[in-house]
Amino acid sequence: MRNLNSVHLNGLRALEAVGRLGSLQAAAEELGVSIGAVSQQVIKAEAQLDRTIFERTPKGMLATEAGAPLLAALNEGFAHLSRAVALAQRRDDSILTISVAPVFAARWLVYRLDRFAEHHPDINLRMDATMKLVDPALCDVDIGIRVGDGRWPDVKAELLLEQEVFPVCTPSMAERLREPADLLALPAIIDGRAMFGWDVWMRAAGLEGAALETRHVFNDASLCLDAAIAGQGVMLAWQTLAGYALQQGQLVAPFGIRARTGFGHYFVTAHGVREPKKVRDFKAWIRAEMAETLKLFI
Amino acid sequence: MRNLNSVHLNGLRALEAVGRLGSLQAAAEELGVSIGAVSQQVIKAEAQLDRTIFERTPKGMLATEAGAPLLAALNEGFAHLSRAVALAQRRDDSILTISVAPVFAARWLVYRLDRFAEHHPDINLRMDATMKLVDPALCDVDIGIRVGDGRWPDVKAELLLEQEVFPVCTPSMAERLREPADLLALPAIIDGRAMFGWDVWMRAAGLEGAALETRHVFNDASLCLDAAIAGQGVMLAWQTLAGYALQQGQLVAPFGIRARTGFGHYFVTAHGVREPKKVRDFKAWIRAEMAETLKLFI
DNA sequence: AATTCTGATATAGAAAAGCTATATGAGAAA
DNA sequence: TTTCTCATATAGCTTTTCTATATCAGAATT
Numbered sequence: 001m002r003n004l005n006s007v008h009l010n011g012l013r014a015l016e017a018v019g020r021l022g023s024l025q026a027a028a029e030e031l032g033v034s035i036g037a038v039s040q041q042v043i044k045a046e047a048q049l050d051r052t053i054f055e056r057t058p059k060g061m062l063a064t065e066a067g068a069p070l071l072a073a074l075n076e077g078f079a080h081l082s083r084a085v086a087l088a089q090r091r092d093d094s095i096l097t098i099s100v101a102p103v104f105a106a107r108w109l110v111y112r113l114d115r116f117a118e119h120h121p122d123i124n125l126r127m128d129a130t131m132k133l134v135d136p137a138l139c140d141v142d143i144g145i146r147v148g149d150g151r152w153p154d155v156k157a158e159l160l161l162e163q164e165v166f167p168v169c170t171p172s173m174a175e176r177l178r179e180p181a182d183l184l185a186l187p188a189i190i191d192g193r194a195m196f197g198w199d200v201w202m203r204a205a206g207l208e209g210a211a212l213e214t215r216h217v218f219n220d221a222s223l224c225l226d227a228a229i230a231g232q233g234v235m236l237a238w239q240t241l242a243g244y245a246l247q248q249g250q251l252v253a254p255f256g257i258r259a260r261t262g263f264g265h266y267f268v269t270a271h272g273v274r275e276p277k278k279v280r281d282f283k284a285w286i287r288a289e290m291a292e293t294l295k296l297f298i
Numbered sequence: 299m300r301n302l303n304s305v306h307l308n309g310l311r312a313l314e315a316v317g318r319l320g321s322l323q324a325a326a327e328e329l330g331v332s333i334g335a336v337s338q339q340v341i342k343a344e345a346q347l348d349r350t351i352f353e354r355t356p357k358g359m360l361a362t363e364a365g366a367p368l369l370a371a372l373n374e375g376f377a378h379l380s381r382a383v384a385l386a387q388r389r390d391d392s393i394l395t396i397s398v399a400p401v402f403a404a405r406w407l408v409y410r411l412d413r414f415a416e417h418h419p420d421i422n423l424r425m426d427a428t429m430k431l432v433d434p435a436l437c438d439v440d441i442g443i444r445v446g447d448g449r450w451p452d453v454k455a456e457l458l459l460e461q462e463v464f465p466v467c468t469p470s471m472a473e474r475l476r477e478p479a480d481l482l483a484l485p486a487i488i489d490g491r492a493m494f495g496w497d498v499w500m501r502a503a504g505l506e507g508a509a510l511e512t513r514h515v516f517n518d519a520s521l522c523l524d525a526a527i528a529g530q531g532v533m534l535a536w537q538t539l540a541g542y543a544l545q546q547g548q549l550v551a552p553f554g555i556r557a558r559t560g561f562g563h564y565f566v567t568a569h570g571v572r573e574p575k576k577v578r579d580f581k582a583w584i585r586a587e588m589a590e591t592l593k594l595f596i
Numbered sequence: 597a598a599t600t601c602t603g604a605t606a607t608a609g610a611a612a613a614g615c616t617a618t619a620t621g622a623g624a625a626a
Numbered sequence: 627t628t629t630c631t632c633a634t635a636t637a638g639c640t641t642t643t644c645t646a647t648a649t650c651a652g653a654a655t656t
Binding site: 002004006007009012013016030050053066073074076077078079086087090125140246250281 | 299300301303305307308310311313315328329330335347348349350364367368372373374375377378379380381384385386387462481515592
Binding site: 332339 | 652
């Protein structure tokens with residue numbers, strides 16, 4: 001398609017519009033420019049193609065014999081391009097595209113999707129699981145949920161939940177514990193990627209300076225939780241990570257001492273954009289479900 | 299197709315090229331611009347469409363799920379546009395397009411076209427009959443033949459034949475004529491559009507100031523000749539106009555007195571262009587045929 | 597672990613394309 | 627002859643496109 005390099009695409013479009021509509025006036029109206037602009041483009045394009053495409057008559061522009069097949073092919077080309085643009089511009093408003101961290105999806109959201117479908121049968125959810133912060137203004141994501149300090153200047157961050165961490169282990173392990181300091185005797189399961197450490201909890205538990213024996217280190221919080229469920233040790237988890245396992249009785253949170261990390265779960269949307277109803281509905285639903293989760297921690 | 303107004307065509311082309319070729323580097327090469335230029339155009343077009351068409355990977359650009367149908371439609375569109383441009387750029391070198399005055403075509407050239415075909419079976423002649431001067435640089439005419447003073451600054455004019463005029467009438471009318479002054483008694487057939495008058499010939503015949511009785515005035519030289527052939531009177535004709543009728547014995551040129559009008563037949567071509575072989579062949583052939591015509595006037 | 601390579605993006609400023617506003621010309625219609 | 631319609635030319639402003647250069651991120655190599 002290198003031959004397209006020798007002619008301006010805007011000129012080809014001018015040719016096509018004039019050919020289809022029969023006059024500079026009509027073409028100018030469709031293209032949204034002045035008659036002089038279309039005239040210049042047609043003349044320039046004819047020169048670039050080294051062809052006379054139109055015969056100028058007092059009643060308007062008539063395609064020459066040589067020009068007619070060219071205009072037919074141009075019409076077909078621009079019709080396809082127009083269809084392509086229409087395809088891109090059509091918004092399927094029934095699809096809500098969300099972006100969440102994989103661990104949030106796997107440990108909290110995926111268990112609730114059936115209830116979302118029940119509450120909002122008109123909304124089709126499309127989930128993009130990535131840890132990267134997304135800017136909904138720059139991609140076709142409607143809303144994101146991320147954990148962090150919320151200080152992201154390029155997006156609008158709205159606090160959903162303050163993150164609190166607490167130790168979790170199997171019930172049988174917990175039976176051996178009489179006081180918080182007894183936790184120090186248990187092997188610790190460490191999330192190498194966590195944005196916080198045990199020291200945050202130690203302070204809250206009055207055990208500042210104390211440490212646990214590290215048994216396992218993973219680079220994925222979800223794997224850590226699996227290891228805790230398997231009885232491998234104690235893990236410092238947070239609400240959305242451990243909520244389901246607590247509810248199912250697979251894990252317990254001994255002593256109920258919780259510490260705030262300073263981070264939070266945030267809704268991430270685009271600056272200065274009026275939120276569509278489906279986004280507002282989703283946020284409201286997420287808040288209601290989060291309230292249900294928090295009942296575990298009263 | 300107004301929806302195309304909201305996105306730059308060059309951007310759509312960049313999208314298509316990257317989609318088809320898989321990287322900015324390859325697309326830049328095909329489009330004949332720098333990688334940075336393609337990158338900017340893709341980013342801008344994605345913003346204008348409000349769509350993420352590509353996922354950026356370390357190995358290059360991958361079409362997103364939403365982008366793939368768009369790119370397919372764009373590819374079809376640009377393929378058609380490319381075909382259109384190729385159609386326009388293809389020169390059918392076997393076709394020679396000439397532009398001549400209708401009267402020159404009807405009274406001189408058309409009788410000889412069989413001989414042109416014999417001499418040049420490889421050249422297909424396409425004749426555009428119009429009185430308007432053409433500029434081969436600005437239209438798809440290869441060469442023109444026009445009568446005039448040859449002072450046309452926008453084109454290259456090469457003298458073919460100096461125009462000479464002379465009275466013509468039927469043989470039976472001529473039988474009654476003993477000397478040039480006897481012509482003055484005959485009714486005159488006048489071409490209202492001629493660039494010269496009888497005075498030009500009168501001077502050459504030593505009859506300066508004399509005049510004929512006007513019987514008929516036409517606005518077409520060809521009709522004048524038809525009237526002369528029909529015995530309606532005497533007409534002041536020129537070589538290419540009357541040559542065939544003289545050769546056929548339908549008309550005679552009594553006394554053989556000819557006058558130059560100051561005009562001429564000229565080949566009209568574009569300035570500063572090396573003439574293709576078919577144009578050179580055509581000119582040579584025309585000169586040879588013209589020499590044959592002039593044998594009538596020796 | 598450090599370095600190199602590949603591919604994409606950002607930016608400033610220059611070049612080219614596109615556009616508007618206005619004047620003008622040609623032919624048809626009134 | 628006048629008016630109307632349609633196209634063209636031109637100057638200069640605006641927008642788009644482009645280049646050159648610096649930078650970044652991830653993969654591959656050492």
